[in-house]
Amino acid sequence: MRDDIHTTGLPALCASCEARHRGICGALTAEQLTLLAKASSKRRAEEGAELIGDAENVESYANVLSGVVKLTKMLSDGRQQIVGLQFAPDFVGRPFRTESTLAAEAATDVELCSFPRATVERMMAEQPDLEHRLLEQTLKELDQARDWMVTLGRKTAAEKVASFILMIARNIDPTMQPQQRAVTFDLPLSRAEIADFLGLTIETVSRQFTRLRSEGVIRIEHNRRVILDDIRKLAASAGN
Amino acid sequence: MRDDIHTTGLPALCASCEARHRGICGALTAEQLTLLAKASSKRRAEEGAELIGDAENVESYANVLSGVVKLTKMLSDGRQQIVGLQFAPDFVGRPFRTESTLAAEAATDVELCSFPRATVERMMAEQPDLEHRLLEQTLKELDQARDWMVTLGRKTAAEKVASFILMIARNIDPTMQPQQRAVTFDLPLSRAEIADFLGLTIETVSRQFTRLRSEGVIRIEHNRRVILDDIRKLAASAGN
DNA sequence: CGCAACTTTGAGCTGACTCAAGCCGGGTGG
DNA sequence: CCACCCGGCTTGAGTCAGCTCAAAGTTGCG
Structure with a gap:
C-alpha cells in the first residue's frame, strides 16, 4: 500500500x-x-x-x-x-x-x-x-467550566439533566440542529456519575430521566442508549 | 528625580x-x-x-x-x-x-x-x-474554576460561605496560616453578589454570616469589613 | 438460572428558598 | 440638627425542591 x-x-x-x-x-x-x-x-x-x-x-x-x-x-x-x-x-x-x-x-x-x-x-x-x-x-x-458553573449554581434539577443530555448529544454530533429528526447515542456516564457531574443524587437524576421519557422528549434503551426525539423541547428545558 | x-x-x-x-x-x-x-x-x-x-x-x-x-x-x-x-x-x-x-x-x-x-x-x-x-x-x-465547581455542586450553604470568606482572605493575605491571629479585610462583594457567586440566595448568605458571627469565628463591621478571629475553625467549616 | 450491580419508584424529611417585616447606616433637605 | 428616606442587610415563618432511606425492578454476566 x-x-x-x-x-x-x-x-x-x-x-x-x-x-x-x-x-x-x-x-x-x-x-x-x-x-x-x-x-x-x-x-x-x-x-x-x-x-x-x-x-x-x-x-x-x-x-x-x-x-x-x-x-x-x-x-x-x-x-x-x-x-x-x-x-x-x-x-x-x-x-x-x-x-x-x-x-x-x-x-x-x-x-x-x-x-x-x-x-x-x-x-x-x-x-x-x-x-x-x-x-x-x-x-x-475554561469556557466550558464557566458554563458549567452556571448550571451547577443556578439551574434546577430538571434543567441540569436537560443541559447534560444536550451537551453529550452535541459532543457526539456537533452539527445537531433543533429542528432535526431523532438523534441516538450512548451516554458515557452511569446515573451515579451523571449525579456527580450535576451536583445531584442518583435518585433525582433518575426521576428527571423518567420525566423526560414520559413527556416524549427522549426514549431510553438498556439504561445507556438515548433516543432524543424532541431536540427543541429538550433545549427549551435546559434553561440558558 | x-x-x-x-x-x-x-x-x-x-x-x-x-x-x-x-x-x-x-x-x-x-x-x-x-x-x-x-x-x-x-x-x-x-x-x-x-x-x-x-x-x-x-x-x-x-x-x-x-x-x-x-x-x-x-x-x-x-x-x-x-x-x-x-x-x-x-x-x-x-x-x-x-x-x-x-x-x-x-x-x-x-x-x-x-x-x-x-x-x-x-x-x-x-x-x-x-x-x-x-x-x-x-x-x-481553570484550576480555580474547577475548585469552585466542587463548592457549587457538592458543598452545603455553610461550607460555601466559609469557603468564600477563606478564598477572599487568602487573596488579601496569601501568607495567611491557620494558627495565626486575627486577620481583617473588606469583602469586595455585597451579600447579593456573594449569593450569585455561591449559588445561594441573599437570605441564606446572611444567615450563614450570622451563624459564623455567633460562633465567634468572625466579627463584622459596617457590613463589609470582616475580622477573622478563628481561621482554623473557618477552614474546618469549609469542607474540602 | 441466579447473583450482583445498577436503576427506578415510593414515602417522608429537611436545607435552602420564598415572602414579608423590621433594622441599620448614610445621605439629603427642611 | 434632626426627620426622613433609601438601599442593603437581617430576621422570621412557612413552603417546597431535592435529599434520605427503603424496597422493588432491570440488566448483564458467569
Missing part, C-alpha cells in the same frame, strides 16, 4: 490520528512529530481505570483518541464532583505542575496516545505553536 | 506597575513594553461599572492594577452566576475570540491598564513568552 500524500514521512502511529489535525499535534512539524512519536505509546484503558490520581506525580500527558475521560475532585468525606469530561482529540494533563490536582479516570473504554512529560515540555519550549494550541484548548476548557 | 535602576528606559506608566513583574507584562522586553505602553491607557472604573457586556465585541484587554473585577453569566430569565473574580495583577479578556461570552463588571472601584486587542495579539504572535504567561494564567483560572 502506498503512502497517502499527507502521511508521507509521518510515523505510522500518527497516520490516522485525529489529534494530528484537530488536536495539539497539528502544531508540530513532520520532524517533531517523528520525535514525539518515538517517545509516545498508544494505550488502552478500560472503563473505570484510573489514569492519574489526585496529588500523584504527573509523569506523562496524553491525547484522547477515543472514548471519554472524566476529571474528578473529591472532598475529604467522599463527596465527589466531576469537573470535566474530555473527548477525542482533547489533551489530558496539567502543564507546568508536577502534582495533579484532580483525578482522571476512564469513563468509558478509552484509547490514549501517551507522551512523557519531559518530551512535551521540551517541545513546548522550542515550538511556540504547540503552546498556542494548548492555550486554545485551555481557554476552551 | 533620577530613574530607578530597574525602570531605566521603561515607560513611566509601567514603572511602578505590579503587572510588569507578576503579571503578563513581565514577558515583554523593554522595547516591547514601550510599544505596548504607547497604545495603553490607565483608567479607573467605579464600583458597578460594566467593563464588557456579554456578546459584545471585544476591542481591548486589560490588566487589573487594583480592585476586583467580577465575571458574570446570566440565564435568559435573569438568574445570575458569578464565574470568576479577578484581582491585581490578573489579565482580563478572552484571547482569540472577538465576542465576549460573559460580562465583566467592576466589583469595587478598579484601576485598569487597558490595551487594544490588535496590539496584544500581534505581540503574542512575535513573543512566545507572552503567550506562555497567558497560558499560565489561564491554567490558574
Whole structure:
C-alpha cells in the first residue's frame, strides 16, 4: 500500500490520528512529530481505570483518541464532583505542575496516545505553536467550566439533566440542529456519575430521566442508549 | 528625580506597575513594553461599572492594577452566576475570540491598564513568552474554576460561605496560616453578589454570616469589613 | 438460572428558598 | 440638627425542591 500524500514521512502511529489535525499535534512539524512519536505509546484503558490520581506525580500527558475521560475532585468525606469530561482529540494533563490536582479516570473504554512529560515540555519550549494550541484548548476548557458553573449554581434539577443530555448529544454530533429528526447515542456516564457531574443524587437524576421519557422528549434503551426525539423541547428545558 | 535602576528606559506608566513583574507584562522586553505602553491607557472604573457586556465585541484587554473585577453569566430569565473574580495583577479578556461570552463588571472601584486587542495579539504572535504567561494564567483560572465547581455542586450553604470568606482572605493575605491571629479585610462583594457567586440566595448568605458571627469565628463591621478571629475553625467549616 | 450491580419508584424529611417585616447606616433637605 | 428616606442587610415563618432511606425492578454476566 502506498503512502497517502499527507502521511508521507509521518510515523505510522500518527497516520490516522485525529489529534494530528484537530488536536495539539497539528502544531508540530513532520520532524517533531517523528520525535514525539518515538517517545509516545498508544494505550488502552478500560472503563473505570484510573489514569492519574489526585496529588500523584504527573509523569506523562496524553491525547484522547477515543472514548471519554472524566476529571474528578473529591472532598475529604467522599463527596465527589466531576469537573470535566474530555473527548477525542482533547489533551489530558496539567502543564507546568508536577502534582495533579484532580483525578482522571476512564469513563468509558478509552484509547490514549501517551507522551512523557519531559518530551512535551521540551517541545513546548522550542515550538511556540504547540503552546498556542494548548492555550486554545485551555481557554476552551475554561469556557466550558464557566458554563458549567452556571448550571451547577443556578439551574434546577430538571434543567441540569436537560443541559447534560444536550451537551453529550452535541459532543457526539456537533452539527445537531433543533429542528432535526431523532438523534441516538450512548451516554458515557452511569446515573451515579451523571449525579456527580450535576451536583445531584442518583435518585433525582433518575426521576428527571423518567420525566423526560414520559413527556416524549427522549426514549431510553438498556439504561445507556438515548433516543432524543424532541431536540427543541429538550433545549427549551435546559434553561440558558 | 533620577530613574530607578530597574525602570531605566521603561515607560513611566509601567514603572511602578505590579503587572510588569507578576503579571503578563513581565514577558515583554523593554522595547516591547514601550510599544505596548504607547497604545495603553490607565483608567479607573467605579464600583458597578460594566467593563464588557456579554456578546459584545471585544476591542481591548486589560490588566487589573487594583480592585476586583467580577465575571458574570446570566440565564435568559435573569438568574445570575458569578464565574470568576479577578484581582491585581490578573489579565482580563478572552484571547482569540472577538465576542465576549460573559460580562465583566467592576466589583469595587478598579484601576485598569487597558490595551487594544490588535496590539496584544500581534505581540503574542512575535513573543512566545507572552503567550506562555497567558497560558499560565489561564491554567490558574481553570484550576480555580474547577475548585469552585466542587463548592457549587457538592458543598452545603455553610461550607460555601466559609469557603468564600477563606478564598477572599487568602487573596488579601496569601501568607495567611491557620494558627495565626486575627486577620481583617473588606469583602469586595455585597451579600447579593456573594449569593450569585455561591449559588445561594441573599437570605441564606446572611444567615450563614450570622451563624459564623455567633460562633465567634468572625466579627463584622459596617457590613463589609470582616475580622477573622478563628481561621482554623473557618477552614474546618469549609469542607474540602 | 441466579447473583450482583445498577436503576427506578415510593414515602417522608429537611436545607435552602420564598415572602414579608423590621433594622441599620448614610445621605439629603427642611 | 434632626426627620426622613433609601438601599442593603437581617430576621422570621412557612413552603417546597431535592435529599434520605427503603424496597422493588432491570440488566448483564458467569
